[in-house]
Amino acid sequence: MKETVSDDIEVRIFQQAKGGNKECGDTYFSLLEEKYFLCAIADGLGNGPIARQSSQIIQTILQEYHSETIDELIYRCNEYMVGKRGAAVAIVKVDFISKTIQYSCVGNVRFYMLHDGSKMIYPLPVMGYLSGRPQKLNTQEYPYKKGDTFLLHSDGVVIRSPKAALTDSRCLYGLYKAIEESIASDDDATFIVGNLLS
Numbered sequence: 001m002k003e004t005v006s007d008d009i010e011v012r013i014f015q016q017a018k019g020g021n022k023e024c025g026d027t028y029f030s031l032l033e034e035k036y037f038l039c040a041i042a043d044g045l046g047n048g049p050i051a052r053q054s055s056q057i058i059q060t061i062l063q064e065y066h067s068e069t070i071d072e073l074i075y076r077c078n079e080y081m082v083g084k085r086g087a088a089v090a091i092v093k094v095d096f097i098s099k100t101i102q103y104s105c106v107g108n109v110r111f112y113m114l115h116d117g118s119k120m121i122y123p124l125p126v127m128g129y130l131s132g133r134p135q136k137l138n139t140q141e142y143p144y145k146k147g148d149t150f151l152l153h154s155d156g157v158v159i160r161s162p163k164a165a166l167t168d169s170r171c172l173y174g175l176y177k178a179i180e181e182s183i184a185s186d187d188d189a190t191f192i193v194g195n196l197l198s
Helices: 048-055 057-065 070-079 162-168 172-182
Strands: 002-005 009-016 026-032 036-044 087-095 100-106 110-115 119-121 140-143 149-153 189-196
Touching: 002 026, 009 026, 009 036, 009 172, 026 048, 026 057, 026 189, 036 048, 036 057, 036 149, 036 189, 048 057, 048 087, 057 070, 057 087, 070 087, 070 100, 087 110, 087 149, 087 189, 100 110, 110 162, 119 162, 149 162, 149 172, 162 172, 172 189
Parallel strands: none
Antiparallel strands: 002 009, 009 189, 026 036, 036 087, 087 100, 100 140, 110 119, 110 149, 149 189
16 A cells, blocks of 8 residues: 555555456556645556556656646657557546646546535546547546545446445545455456545
8 A cells, every 4th residue: 555645635545466467557656746636547458567568658757747737648648658558547636726626537447536525526537548549538627625535446446336435434544445355356456545634
């Protein structure tokens, strides 16, 4: 488990390779700056080293260009997918100044946010995957309040009721453990859970 905690946000990250594989085909990224938090999950097509070759592109791009918009980052990632297997990619940016959270995804990486203790936000991703071909994006932005919780996960994480998982957990660690215990070993699995603290 990787953990990030500041006055503004608490984050916990889990990753597991498919049973029998040494390398996970998923890659995650997280970065905490003074004014924002940026995280992403890329799910390379297939599994193992070939899938990871595609998914690792997000780490390189986001580390270098993290101050750019989400759209610019996804377009950059897409350019670097030419000639590779391809990957589903989702990026989340929390802006501590404007108190907003942005999400954009191409592929089957899911995002959920529990807002104000009861409202479930579940934006639909753009279908497909990044492969170097032209992409249409659908970046969405939502206001957040102190105490709001979010979940970003690859398709190796199967949650029967995301709303119940988010509402029933009394703390972020409890949410993390509940999801972790539900994960099987038949696919690469990555998830990021976060709690907005200010």
